[in-house]
Amino acid sequence: MMRMIRVVLSVLALISFAVAQPSPAWTNDPQIESRVEQLLKQMTLDEKVGQLVQYSAGAPTGPGTGRTDYKKLAAQGLLGSLSNITGASDTNAMQKLAVEKSRLHIPLLFGLDVIHGYRTEFPVPLGLSATWDPALVERASRVAAKEASRAGVRWTFSPMVDIARDARWGRIVEGAGEDPYLGSAIAAAYVRGYQGAKLSDPDSIAACSKHFVGYGAAEGGRDYNTAEIPVRLLRQVYLPPFQATVDAGSATFMSAFEALNEVPASANAFTLTQVLRKEWGFKGFVVSDWNSIGELIPQGVANSGEVAAGKALLAGVDMDMESNLYGPNLAALVKSGVVPESVIDESVRRVLRVKFALGLFERPYVEGKAPDGIAPQDLETARQAAEESFVLLKNEGGTLPLKANGKTIALIGPLADDAGQMLGSWSAKGNPKDVVTLRAALTKQVEATQGHVLYAKGTEIMGASDSGFSDAVGAARKSDIVVLALGEDAFWMTGEAGSRAHLDLPGNQQQLLEAIAATGKPVVLVVFSGRPLVLNWAAQHVPAILEAWFPGVQAGPALANVLLGVSSPSGRLTVSFPRAVGQEPLYYNHFNTGRPADRADLSRPPKANDEKFVSRYVDEQNSALYPFGFGLTYSSVSYSPTTVSATTLGAKDLNAGTVKLTVLAEVRNTGTRAADEVVQLYIRQTGTSIVRPVRELKGFRRVTLAPGQSQKVEFTLGREELRFWNIELKNVVEPAQLTVWVAPDSTQGKPAQVTIAP
Ligand code: NOJ
Numbered sequence: 001m002m003r004m005i006r007v008v009l010s011v012l013a014l015i016s017f018a019v020a021q022p023s024p025a026w027t028n029d030p031q032i033e034s035r036v037e038q039l040l041k042q043m044t045l046d047e048k049v050g051q052l053v054q055y056s057a058g059a060p061t062g063p064g065t066g067r068t069d070y071k072k073l074a075a076q077g078l079l080g081s082l083s084n085i086t087g088a089s090d091t092n093a094m095q096k097l098a099v100e101k102s103r104l105h106i107p108l109l110f111g112l113d114v115i116h117g118y119r120t121e122f123p124v125p126l127g128l129s130a131t132w133d134p135a136l137v138e139r140a141s142r143v144a145a146k147e148a149s150r151a152g153v154r155w156t157f158s159p160m161v162d163i164a165r166d167a168r169w170g171r172i173v174e175g176a177g178e179d180p181y182l183g184s185a186i187a188a189a190y191v192r193g194y195q196g197a198k199l200s201d202p203d204s205i206a207a208c209s210k211h212f213v214g215y216g217a218a219e220g221g222r223d224y225n226t227a228e229i230p231v232r233l234l235r236q237v238y239l240p241p242f243q244a245t246v247d248a249g250s251a252t253f254m255s256a257f258e259a260l261n262e263v264p265a266s267a268n269a270f271t272l273t274q275v276l277r278k279e280w281g282f283k284g285f286v287v288s289d290w291n292s293i294g295e296l297i298p299q300g301v302a303n304s305g306e307v308a309a310g311k312a313l314l315a316g317v318d319m320d321m322e323s324n325l326y327g328p329n330l331a332a333l334v335k336s337g338v339v340p341e342s343v344i345d346e347s348v349r350r351v352l353r354v355k356f357a358l359g360l361f362e363r364p365y366v367e368g369k370a371p372d373g374i375a376p377q378d379l380e381t382a383r384q385a386a387e388e389s390f391v392l393l394k395n396e397g398g399t400l401p402l403k404a405n406g407k408t409i410a411l412i413g414p415l416a417d418d419a420g421q422m423l424g425s426w427s428a429k430g431n432p433k434d435v436v437t438l439r440a441a442l443t444k445q446v447e448a449t450q451g452h453v454l455y456a457k458g459t460e461i462m463g464a465s466d467s468g469f470s471d472a473v474g475a476a477r478k479s480d481i482v483v484l485a486l487g488e489d490a491f492w493m494t495g496e497a498g499s500r501a502h503l504d505l506p507g508n509q510q511q512l513l514e515a516i517a518a519t520g521k522p523v524v525l526v527v528f529s530g531r532p533l534v535l536n537w538a539a540q541h542v543p544a545i546l547e548a549w550f551p552g553v554q555a556g557p558a559l560a561n562v563l564l565g566v567s568s569p570s571g572r573l574t575v576s577f578p579r580a581v582g583q584e585p586l587y588y589n590h591f592n593t594g595r596p597a598d599r600a601d602l603s604r605p606p607k608a609n610d611e612k613f614v615s616r617y618v619d620e621q622n623s624a625l626y627p628f629g630f631g632l633t634y635s636s637v638s639y640s641p642t643t644v645s646a647t648t649l650g651a652k653d654l655n656a657g658t659v660k661l662t663v664l665a666e667v668r669n670t671g672t673r674a675a676d677e678v679v680q681l682y683i684r685q686t687g688t689s690i691v692r693p694v695r696e697l698k699g700f701r702r703v704t705l706a707p708g709q710s711q712k713v714e715f716t717l718g719r720e721e722l723r724f725w726n727i728e729l730k731n732v733v734e735p736a737q738l739t740v741w742v743a744p745d746s747t748q749g750k751p752a753q754v755t756i757a758p
Contacts, residue, residue, distance in 0.1 A: 025249060026199050026357030027283040035361075036352045040345060042104060045331050048348045050078035051106065052319050053327045054287065057094075058084025061113075061496065062290040065324035070094070077102030078327070080319060080351055081109040081155070081287075086429065088366040091152025099364045107364040109355055111155035111287075114205070115174060115426035116140070118147035119434070120378045120553060123389040124424040124494070124530055125160065127549030129176035130571035130631075131388035132678045132700055134189035140385050141193025143378045144428075145205045150370035151429070154358050155206040157254060159190035161241035162211055166585040167578060168221025170498025173425050173530030173550075175216065177574030178587040178628060180237050181697045184244035191248040199251060200359035202367070209245040211256030211289055213271050214238050218258060221584060223499045227258050232690070235725045237589075243280055251284040251354045255317050257292045264299050266292040267308075272316030285318040285350035294323035305329060310338050318347035374434055379554060386551035386558030388676075392544075392569035392632040393535070393577075399522055399544040401565025401634060402481060404451040410475040411439055411453050412516060413485035414461045414509070415528045421461075424550035425495030425530055434553045438485055438526070441556030445564055454479055458516075461489045462507040469515050476519045483563065484516060487528030490550050494530025503534045503581050510537065517541050526559065532577040532626075539625060547571075565634060570676035570702070572631040572745070576624035583620065588628035588746040589693040597622055629680050629697070629745035635671030637705065641750035642742045648755045654733040660718040661754060665742030667713055669705035678702050680743050681715045685736040685756075689727035692736075695746055713742065722756070 026032060040048075055067055073079040074097040085091055091110050098108045116122045122140045123130075131137070141158075148156060163183055164172040176186040187209070196204035214234065217227035229238060242253070255272060256265035265271065266288050276282045293312040294305065302308035309325040310333050320326035333339040355361065374382075392400070402409065415421055419435035443453040458472035459465070476482045486509045488494055493506060504510060514537070517523050524544040527533060528551075538545055546569065551558055561567045576586045593615040602621040606612035616622055645662035653659040669675055681699035685692045699715040717740070722733045736756045743749025 026251070026353070027249065029357070032353055032356045035356055036349050039104065039106070039352060040348060043348070045334060045341065045344070047077045047104060048344050049326060049330045050076075051080040051348050051351045052330065052344070053079060054081035054083060054111070054319055054321045055079070055324070056084045056322055057082045062322070063294075065322055067324055071097055074098040074108060075101035077104055077106060079108060081111055083111045083321070085110055086112060086151045086153055088150070088152055088370060092365045095152070095364050106352070107355060107360040109155050109358070109360065110153050111157060111208070112148065112153045112428060113158070113426050114144050114148045114153065114156035114428045115158045115160070116424060117382070117428060117430060117552060118144045118151070118153070119429045119431065120144070120147060120374045120382050121423045121427050121430040121434070122382050122385045122552045124173050124550045125175055126173045126177060126530060126574065127389035127551060128385060129182065129186050129574040130391055130549065131385060132182065132572050133388055133702055134185045136385055136388060137186055137189040138193040139381050141190045142196065143381055145194045145196060146203045148428070149203045149205050150366060152366045153205065154360065155208065155252065156194055157208045157210060158194070159187050159207065159245070160210050161187040161245060162216035163238050163241065164216035164575070165587040166218070166221040167503055167532040167575065168499055168501060168581065168584055169216060169218055170223055170494050170500065170530070171216070171496060172575065173494040176241070178576065179574065179589065179697050180240040182574060182700065183241040187241040188244045188248040191245050191250045195249055195251065199357045202359070202363055204358070206251035206354055206358060207245065208252040208254050208287065209242050209250045210254035211265070212242060212253050212276065212286070213256060213265060214260040215256040215258050215265065221499050223497050224257050227260050229261060232725045232729065235731070239275065246276075246280045246282050251357065253282065253284065253286045255286055255288050255292060257289050257295060259299055264292070264296050264301055266317055267296055267301060267311040267315045269315040277316065283350070284354050285347065286316055287319040288312060288317045288321045288323065290321050291323045293317065293320050293325050306333065309333065313339055313343060313347065318350050374553065382552050383554035383558050386554050387562055387567050389549055389551065389571045390559070390562050390569050391547040391571040391573055391630075393547055393626050393630075394539060394543070394545040395632055396543040400524060400546070400563060402524070402563050404446045404564055405449045406451055407480040408452045408454060408478060409442070409446055410479035410482040410521070411442060411455045411485065412458045412472045412475060412482060413512070414457055414459055414463065415487050416455060416485035417457070421490045421528065422550060422552060422555040424490050424552065425498070430553070436554065436556035438556045438559045441560040442483070442563065445560045458512045459508055461487070461509070464508060466508060466511065469512060472512060473515055473519060476516050476521050479521060481522050481524065482516055483524045483526060484513060485526045485528065486513060488530060488533070490530060498530070501581070503532070503578065505533065513538065513542070524563065532575050534578055534580060534625075536579055536625060568634040568673055568675050569631065570633060570678070572629050572678045573626055574628065576628050577626035579625045580620045582617070586624060588624070589696050591691045592694050623747070627745055627747045629678070629743075631678070633675040633677070635669050635673040635675035635707065637675060637677045637744065638668045638670050639742060639744060639749060640666040642740055642752040644740060644752045644754055646754065648757055651733045651735045651756050651758055654719050654722055654756065657719050660716045662714060662716055663740050663742060663752070664712055664714045666710055667703065667705065668710035669707055672707050674704065674706050676702055676704050677744070679713045680745065682741045682743060682746060682749065683717065683721070684739040685722070685734070688734045688736045692724065695741070697746070715742070
């Protein structure tokens, strides 16, 4: 008996030993490194260049190359990656050519824009960020990785971690909003979800952090436009989410389209080599954006494709997406001495390292048959993500949740029953057939309580005709309450090339809204959009507004649950909603001016000089209509004053990492319903060598509170949170006066003061 116990114990010890020995990270695996070197030694220059080219085998999202000879290239070992090819049989057939026909049998890497789901579509990323729930983002991207990998796709061009402060920019929908702290937490969550426990697991896919860098600062919010970002702002605001993805192990990066500080991001050695490689130690590879190497020519830094290819490679772009410039030019550039072969070798190493790390050499093919459709547990994650993403902007007189029992509800608007729109701007293999619309779900749930839903479309999203108005008004008149589903077109007005100069409800939807409100029936406005819209009229005339983004396959059930009070809304804005387009770029973490308008009444034009000569508009308020961090629930939560563990700390100790500040507040659910509260920590530093933002997010936590329940929520502030890039461009904690708020959004909270002494 004793012997048996001993055997069992030693087996257990062996198991725990095995568990305690994590395999080395792909970034630092001696076995991978030696395989890379072995292979590199055998490669001809043409084969090396081949690893650095990618073409698209599917529908183009930009100027195509016209090349369709991928099969030949794969068989000759002259192709590193193909995008837009999916499905086991197509990817396996293509892979077979590379693996069996090419001289060195190097597998292809198949990439795709899997942005907010592969088949199971989740809310668009801006919506997903409004959950303030990184663990949920990680679960959603895990689902995407599982589905994509089963279709042969082991590389997604996601996450997009561009900070976006301008709602005109269509691609604001693809990111996590305007804040670098939240953006970093969410960026890392995507990477963890996509890449799973180990990159070599068959259901892991390589992430691609994009668009490096500054793409979101496009002037005027016009897509592909120039960005001018002073280096301190770049380091403070635009770079941190990218660095967070490197720290989380992101395998690839994508260089952006725009000219950043006069140097195109796809030929920018400062960002691609100095920052990314030398400072952050990134070990994966950089792919260009679609034809962004070719675009160096119109941007004006290259007069030929050959020069463009040389500039991009030397700056640090390892793989050419669809410009067709590396393939035809790099070998000649090496022969003419413009590009040292050692630079090519280094880029090839990076690509091969990722291919080895993914286990493509061991398992180049998709094995087994992918189930068709969506697994029930994934559908459940999609519903939860959608529910958590909705932001309740207004709820006067408890209009929501709807009291539907035996009542008639008019459901009106072009987005109430449009399955395709719910899939959002990038929907990979999303299928409208998988979508349950608001109309379908609300009708089902309301009828179960002996109520009725009367549906009328009213108008089209970009409608000009009011021929549907009378039916819609008629439905409203016959009802007790109206739910209006209005908003943008996901494909034409949001996402890439979806910038807008106007931020109103498109087409004649505003007129429809006003016609319905004129019936005198209470109106719940559900807004579907990929960005903040200007909602002033609704804010003044409509009792309830719910921002729904584009919620994905479970749009209807999630919305019906929230509207009917099965669950309480819990999303918070990650972007500021303006009162007028002219306020853009609008973001909460701006600097103060020497003439703040704190004391002026900004709701009317100035009457006297002391109201006029301050930093303001004479015809609009400065503040957001709905600020960053804002969102209501069906309950109410009170916040105690913020308390701190010390009123003085030393900058030296903070820099050394030997002290931390604890910040605490008690939150209490003072309402009658359970609520998820997103408790937020903000700071401000003054007396510093450079101006610092009026507020900066430095922590957040989602807590669930039963009615009457209170909870102490504690945060810590240390070196990481308090340092910034100072006047000498050093990233340090400076002596300062520190204000800290634990608050429900970026405008509220009762602050505490701390001195950071030298
Ligand atoms: C261009 C977009 O900018 C990028 O985000 C995307 O991944 C590529 N096209 C590939 O489709």
